[in-house]
Amino acid sequence: MATLKTDLCDLLGIEYPILQAGMGGVAFGPLAAAVSKAGGLGTIAAISPTPQRVEEEIKLVRSITDKPLCVDIGFPPRAPQNPEPVAADEVPDPIRELEEEVRAQGVDVHPVDDKAMGIEDAKEKMAICERYGVEVIACALGTPEWAVEHAHKWGAKTISMVGRASHAKRAIANGTDIVVVQGTEGGGHTGDIGLITLLQEVLDFATIPVVAAGGLVTGAQIAGVLTQGAQGAWIGTRFINTEESSVGRNYKESIVEADHDTTVRELIFDGLYVRQLQNRFTEVWKGRMDQLLGYPRQRVAISPVRFAAAAADLKDQQALPAGQGSGLIRDISPAADVLERLVEETVAALEAAKKRVEYSA
Incomplete structure (x- = not known):
C-alpha cells in the first residue's frame, strides 16, 4: 500500500x-474498529446513544484493535438538560403524516x-472515555473549555x-488540539460555507493542525x-457505504442511487441544519416549513418516528x-x-499533479 503521511499522523498515532x-x-x-485497524482514525458516534451503549461500543473496539480510537460527543451551547415533551396538539402535520405512513407498514412508533x-x-x-483511555x-x-481540559487530563487529544471561522477561533482559544472545518457540502449537521473558502479562512490564522471535511469521497478531493x-x-x-456501518441496506442503496443534486439542507431533522438525501421524510415538509418547531422541540417531536423508521430501514x-x-x-465495500x-x-x-502542472520556486 502507498505511503501517505502528514504531521497529523504523528500527533494522533495513526x-x-x-x-x-x-x-x-x-x-x-x-x-470504528475497522478504520482504526486499517491505519486511519475510527470514530464512535456518541451523541444519541445512551452512555451504556457508548461503553459497549468502546469495549468492542478495544477487543478488536489497540489502535487509537476517537469518540464523538455533542456539546451544543443551547442543549437543554431535560427537554420538555411536545404536546400532542402541537405536533406538526408533516410529522403526523410520517407517523401514519410508518405505522401503516407495521412499524411501531413509540415515545423516545x-x-x-x-x-x-x-x-x-x-x-466513560476517560475510564477506557480513549x-x-x-x-x-x-x-x-472544560471538555478540552478534561480530555487533556487523561492524555487525550x-x-x-466547526462550520465557521469564528467557531474555529473560539475552539482554538479553548485549547483544542485539532480543528476540522466542515464545508456545507457535508452530510448531517453542517453550516452554509463551502469547504474551499472555509478551509482557507481557517488556515490563515490557525496555529494547530486543520483537517478538511465536507463532500470528500475520493482521493483526488483529499489530494486537493x-x-x-x-x-x-x-x-x-x-x-456510510461500508459493510461495517450500522445503517440498513436501504440507506446504503439510496446513496448508491443518488444523483449529484439529491441532497437538501433543512431544519426538519432536529431543528438544526442537516444535509440529507431527498425522500418522503423531506418531501412531506414542502410548503409547510412554517410548522417547524425549532431546536430542541423539533428534535423531541420528530424523534419517535425518526428512530422508528431508521430501525426498520424504511x-x-x-x-x-x-x-x-x-x-x-x-x-458498498469493507471499510478497510x-x-x-x-x-x-x-x-x-x-x-499526477506533478506531471500535469509545470512550476518553479
Missing part, C-alpha cells in the same frame, strides 16, 4: 491522515427517552468540528485539500443524512478497502 466521521446511527464499534445533547449526558460519556475526543456542535494546506481529511458519507420515511459527494459513490482506495487515489492524484 498511519494515514484519514479520519472517519462520527456519524449518528452509522458509526459504532464495528466501523432521548437525553442526547444534554450537558449531563456529555459529562457522563466523557467519564485517545481522541471529537467535540461536535461546540467545544467547551481533542478535535473540534492537502495541497491547500489541510493536514488530513474527515470522511463521512463514503464510510427507504422513504427514514431520514438519510448524507453529503453532496453521494453522487460519486457507487458501491475504502480506506486503502482513498490512500491510493490520493497518492495517485498528487503524483
Whole structure:
C-alpha cells in the first residue's frame, strides 16, 4: 500500500491522515474498529446513544484493535438538560403524516427517552472515555473549555468540528488540539460555507493542525485539500457505504442511487441544519416549513418516528443524512478497502499533479 503521511499522523498515532466521521446511527464499534485497524482514525458516534451503549461500543473496539480510537460527543451551547415533551396538539402535520405512513407498514412508533445533547449526558460519556483511555475526543456542535481540559487530563487529544471561522477561533482559544472545518457540502449537521473558502479562512490564522471535511469521497478531493494546506481529511458519507456501518441496506442503496443534486439542507431533522438525501421524510415538509418547531422541540417531536423508521430501514420515511459527494459513490465495500482506495487515489492524484502542472520556486 502507498505511503501517505502528514504531521497529523504523528500527533494522533495513526498511519494515514484519514479520519472517519462520527456519524449518528452509522458509526459504532464495528466501523470504528475497522478504520482504526486499517491505519486511519475510527470514530464512535456518541451523541444519541445512551452512555451504556457508548461503553459497549468502546469495549468492542478495544477487543478488536489497540489502535487509537476517537469518540464523538455533542456539546451544543443551547442543549437543554431535560427537554420538555411536545404536546400532542402541537405536533406538526408533516410529522403526523410520517407517523401514519410508518405505522401503516407495521412499524411501531413509540415515545423516545432521548437525553442526547444534554450537558449531563456529555459529562457522563466523557467519564466513560476517560475510564477506557480513549485517545481522541471529537467535540461536535461546540467545544467547551472544560471538555478540552478534561480530555487533556487523561492524555487525550481533542478535535473540534466547526462550520465557521469564528467557531474555529473560539475552539482554538479553548485549547483544542485539532480543528476540522466542515464545508456545507457535508452530510448531517453542517453550516452554509463551502469547504474551499472555509478551509482557507481557517488556515490563515490557525496555529494547530486543520483537517478538511465536507463532500470528500475520493482521493483526488483529499489530494486537493492537502495541497491547500489541510493536514488530513474527515470522511463521512463514503464510510456510510461500508459493510461495517450500522445503517440498513436501504440507506446504503439510496446513496448508491443518488444523483449529484439529491441532497437538501433543512431544519426538519432536529431543528438544526442537516444535509440529507431527498425522500418522503423531506418531501412531506414542502410548503409547510412554517410548522417547524425549532431546536430542541423539533428534535423531541420528530424523534419517535425518526428512530422508528431508521430501525426498520424504511427507504422513504427514514431520514438519510448524507453529503453532496453521494453522487460519486457507487458501491458498498469493507471499510478497510475504502480506506486503502482513498490512500491510493490520493497518492495517485498528487503524483499526477506533478506531471500535469509545470512550476518553479
